[in-house]
Amino acid sequence: MADIMNTGANFIPTEARPAPLSVRPGPLTWLRENLFDTWYNALFTLLGIYIIWQAVPPAIAWLFINAYWLAAPAEVCDGITGACWAFIHEKARFIFFGTYSFDEQWRPGAAVILILATVIISCMKPFWNKSLLVIWPVSLTICWILMSGGIFGLAHIPNNLWGGLPITLMLAVLGAVVAFPISIALALGRRSNMPIIKAFCVGYIELIRGVPLITILFMASVMLPLFMPEGLTIDKLLRAQVAIIMFLAAYLAEVVRGGLQAIPKGQYEAADAMGLSYWQSMIFIILPQALKITIPPMVNTFIGIFKDTSLVLIVGIFDLTSTMRTSIQDLDWRAYFLEGMVFVAIIYFIFCFSMSKYSQWLESDLHRGHKRI
Amino acid sequence: MTDHAHTGLPQPQAPKAKAPPSDNIFYSEKFRSILYQIVLILVVIGLGYFLVSNTLTNLADRGIQSGYGFLDVRAGFDIGEAMISYTQDDTYGRAMIVGILNTVKVAFIGIILASILGVVMGIARLSSNFLMARFASLYVEVMRNIPLLLQLFFWYALLINLLPRPRDSWNFADIMFLSNRGLKYPVMAENPIWIWVLAAMLVGAVAAVFYARWADKKQALTGQRPPVLWPSIGIIVGFGIATWLLGGAPTAVNVPELRGFNFRGGATISPEFLALLLGLVIYTGAFIAEIVRSGIQAVSYGQTEAAEAVGLNSGDTLRLVVLPQALRVIVPPVTSQYLNLTKNSSLAIAIGYPDLVAVGNTALNQSGQAIEVISIFMIVYLSLSLSTSLFMNWFNGRIALTER
Numbered sequence: 001m002a003d004i005m006n007t008g009a010n011f012i013p014t015e016a017r018p019a020p021l022s023v024r025p026g027p028l029t030w031l032r033e034n035l036f037d038t039w040y041n042a043l044f045t046l047l048g049i050y051i052i053w054q055a056v057p058p059a060i061a062w063l064f065i066n067a068y069w070l071a072a073p074a075e076v077c078d079g080i081t082g083a084c085w086a087f088i089h090e091k092a093r094f095i096f097f098g099t100y101s102f103d104e105q106w107r108p109g110a111a112v113i114l115i116l117a118t119v120i121i122s123c124m125k126p127f128w129n130k131s132l133l134v135i136w137p138v139s140l141t142i143c144w145i146l147m148s149g150g151i152f153g154l155a156h157i158p159n160n161l162w163g164g165l166p167i168t169l170m171l172a173v174l175g176a177v178v179a180f181p182i183s184i185a186l187a188l189g190r191r192s193n194m195p196i197i198k199a200f201c202v203g204y205i206e207l208i209r210g211v212p213l214i215t216i217l218f219m220a221s222v223m224l225p226l227f228m229p230e231g232l233t234i235d236k237l238l239r240a241q242v243a244i245i246m247f248l249a250a251y252l253a254e255v256v257r258g259g260l261q262a263i264p265k266g267q268y269e270a271a272d273a274m275g276l277s278y279w280q281s282m283i284f285i286i287l288p289q290a291l292k293i294t295i296p297p298m299v300n301t302f303i304g305i306f307k308d309t310s311l312v313l314i315v316g317i318f319d320l321t322s323t324m325r326t327s328i329q330d331l332d333w334r335a336y337f338l339e340g341m342v343f344v345a346i347i348y349f350i351f352c353f354s355m356s357k358y359s360q361w362l363e364s365d366l367h368r369g370h371k372r373i
Numbered sequence: 374m375t376d377h378a379h380t381g382l383p384q385p386q387a388p389k390a391k392a393p394p395s396d397n398i399f400y401s402e403k404f405r406s407i408l409y410q411i412v413l414i415l416v417v418i419g420l421g422y423f424l425v426s427n428t429l430t431n432l433a434d435r436g437i438q439s440g441y442g443f444l445d446v447r448a449g450f451d452i453g454e455a456m457i458s459y460t461q462d463d464t465y466g467r468a469m470i471v472g473i474l475n476t477v478k479v480a481f482i483g484i485i486l487a488s489i490l491g492v493v494m495g496i497a498r499l500s501s502n503f504l505m506a507r508f509a510s511l512y513v514e515v516m517r518n519i520p521l522l523l524q525l526f527f528w529y530a531l532l533i534n535l536l537p538r539p540r541d542s543w544n545f546a547d548i549m550f551l552s553n554r555g556l557k558y559p560v561m562a563e564n565p566i567w568i569w570v571l572a573a574m575l576v577g578a579v580a581a582v583f584y585a586r587w588a589d590k591k592q593a594l595t596g597q598r599p600p601v602l603w604p605s606i607g608i609i610v611g612f613g614i615a616t617w618l619l620g621g622a623p624t625a626v627n628v629p630e631l632r633g634f635n636f637r638g639g640a641t642i643s644p645e646f647l648a649l650l651l652g653l654v655i656y657t658g659a660f661i662a663e664i665v666r667s668g669i670q671a672v673s674y675g676q677t678e679a680a681e682a683v684g685l686n687s688g689d690t691l692r693l694v695v696l697p698q699a700l701r702v703i704v705p706p707v708t709s710q711y712l713n714l715t716k717n718s719s720l721a722i723a724i725g726y727p728d729l730v731a732v733g734n735t736a737l738n739q740s741g742q743a744i745e746v747i748s749i750f751m752i753v754y755l756s757l758s759l760s761t762s763l764f765m766n767w768f769n770g771r772i773a774l775t776e777r
Contacts, residue, residue, distance in 0.1 A: 034503035038687075041502045048504035196410040200417070210755040212716035214730055215747060222743040226431045227424045307520035314723060321523055337530050345519045345527075352518035 063342075074332040087336040088343050091327040095344065098163015098318045104155060108166040111146040114139055115169055123358060136177060143170075159237050163318030165347070167237070171309040171319065175244040176252075176302055182245070183252030184291075188282065190257055201253070208250035213311050216243045221315040240312045248305050255297045259290035292366065299359035303352050310348075320344055428744070435741070443740045444469070450735055452727045454643050465736050472732030473753055479646065479728065480715040480757070483653040487714060488707070490654055491661025496691070498666045509662065516659035522720055524656055529648035529724040536644070539635050548628055556642040557629035566620035570613050577612030581605035645726035649718065657714045661707055668703035669695060700772050708765035712758050719754075729753055 035045040066082025070089070077084035088095075097105045118139040121127050127135070147166060150156035189201035208216065220243035224234060234242075263286055271281030310321040318326075324344040328337040398404050432439055444466035451461050455471040456478060497509035516524070533553050537543065542552030550557040561567060585601050592598040617623075629639025672695050680690040721728035730750060737746040 034501065037501060041500075041505075044500075044502050044505050048502075048508060051508075052504075194406045194410050197413055200413060207751070207755070210758040211751050212719040212730070212754060214719045214722070215750045215754065218730075218734070218737075218750070219747050222737065223747060226428045226743065228431075229427050230430060230434070303518075307518075310520040310522040311720070313522065321520065321526075325526065337534070341523065341527050341530070345523055348520055348523065349515065349518045353514065356518065 074336075077336065083339050083342075084336045085339065087327075087333050087339045090333065091330075091340065092343075094164070094327055095320065095323045095340070096164045097166065098323045099161045100163060101155070101157055101161065104149075104157060107146045107149070107154065107157075108162070108164070111143040112166055112169060114146070115143055115173055119173060140174070140177070159235060162237070164323045165320050167312075167318060168306075168309050168320040171241060171244050171312060171317075172302070172306045174241060175248050175305060175309075179245045179248040179252055182249040183256055184287070186249060186253035187256035187260060190253065191260055205250045205253050208247055209254070213243075213247050213308050214314060216247050217311060217315045219243065220246075236315070237317060240315060240317050244305065244309065244312075247308075248301070251301050251304070252298060255294050255301055256290065258297065259294035260286065262293055263290050295366070296359045296363040299355055299362070303355050303359075306352060306355070307348065320347065437741050439742075439744065441745055443736075443742050443745065446740070448736065448739075450739070452732060453725070454641075454646065454727060465740065468732050468736060469729065469749060472727060472729035475726065475732075476715075476718055476721075476728040476730075476753075477757070479649055479653065479718050479721070479726070483650055483657070483714050483718065484711050486650070486654040487657040487661055487710075490658035491707075492665050494658060494662035495665025495669065498662060499669055513659045513662050516655055517663070521652060521656045521717055522723055525648060525652040525720055525724050528651045529644065532644040532648050539631065542631075550629060550631070550636060553644060554635065554641070555644045555647065557636045557639045558642070559626050559628040560640045562623070562625035562627045564620075564623045564625070566617065566623055569620060570616045573612040573616035574609050577609035580612070581608045584608065643726070645721070645724055648724055649721050649726045652720075653714055653717060656717070657710055660710050660713075664703055664706045664710065665699070668699035671702045672698045697772070704765065704769045704772065708762055708769070711761055711765065715757050715761060716754060
């Protein structure tokens, strides 16, 4: 071969490579390329098919085919091999709204819808302006009136009767709304030049991030009453809410700090060169850019806290997980724990999955300007 | 960032309107910064004084003695599983240590298993095999979006309700039994020689590291790489076996046996531990899988193509070219997942595994020493977090790109 190349006189073309086995796109080609391209992939495929064969038909049979779908007393479900969705008929109201007065349960229902609508509106770009500063307080006030009552002819319902989905949403949403400004202050403080302020912010953020949420919940539920002057008591729900705010603020502060660090130094210098004061440069130049790029990670942090609100069960707050757990401890229905768990898991999944899809969409949408097409 | 807030706003339109800003001490950046910090200190001290004085009054009212003296008092409660000997006559201090050890145990095993699961699932998600990729992404999406606490309840309920009673337990070759009391498995009967075998294997591991270094040097000099994997395994196992033989080769085994309603002998993995471990591993594994996937995707495709061009097969491409580069992207976020797993192990309290928080909570309820117990929680978790991140920082430093 080498001599031929060197002399270059007698050019002998190499033989053409064999044509690909099949270039026609079709189900067989697809199968060969995606499932059976190598021997180990074929093995994995067969294993996968076996697992699907073993797992999926029984799951479908349990969930749908053999399931009992109607409302009925627990005895009816004895001996059926599928899910007993009568459990959900029986317990859904309790799982959603806890011990809230039964006849008044339209109120937490309306509050949930209102808060969800507010969150959805806040996720839409056309509303990313000052109108949110009006929408949020108004909506939260209406929710509070709906839940607590006491005016406009609504009966007063004390918050130890609240439970279920409204509590989960309240802890997460109100937590995020309050923790957000705190987190900005902490993040700015962490990047400050003033050593004491910086040390304070670093200390707070690292302390909170270093310990589990449960410890902070315990702290709020056991230690906070000790800290308060005599006669002043903070109710249990508020204590858990404070713990969630403290916890979330530290995590959000790290996200915001990431955004602040991602802004090129030139922006800071340009703001200084324009003669803007510290707060002017932060409010008009740095934060708008930093917060915009941190929205997707913030949504992810929010998903985390949404799931973590389930931990308030341990300090005795009736959130969605907690009402489910109480329902499956009902002696008549205790055999149907799986139904309850699946039901609540689906609710959490719908919330978290849609938020994570939103965050992914937003991330690509926000990067549109930087992307080459 | 540095020289903001020099002065007020320079106003080009009306230069005469303002006095030179330096005249006023309130416009001095230095003065303001000191003022702010003094205010912060005063606020913190004031708040601290307020809280401490309230706390002292409240404690005095309730007749609770503060201080860590209670750690020497008899605990009086039982702990389901302990790695060191513990009875209810032991002190609160020892109970807390039992809890800490249980936390460390589940976190350590959990981190290892979650890493394996996460790497496998992350690679599977990028697999060219359609089924594998779909299965892995289904796993990731489902597990990431359901609260860990709910998953723990699920696994625990499943283990307790669906596994048979000890009498009908699933029997693996008459030596291992899985029932709703946990997994019973045989262990080697207690003998001091096993400690020595373990020590010998550690020595063997160190020797294997030196052997690998020597192989690296040889490869750098001659281009030939002596085999490393099998000789290393041989060294470690060989050291162990040699010590075992020297120690008289004890073979007594402690096999679990069904007596009446429960098992005797053998060792147990409790259903609480199993449920917690399953929950933590499956949940954290999903997050690690996502990190591994994005880390692999961060390695430019040209690297894979180049590796294929020099004739590496797909396994070697992944092992020698892609993963080492992906590791640089993967390690920092995985570190925080390890920390999350450690902290999430505190959910053990919900299913009754006696970890630090569960034991501490019992101690807290019995003794009323809230501040002391919670401060112990915080110190322990902070030091666990700190040591994990120190180790991972060291590891990250080792694999980081060495730039010229």
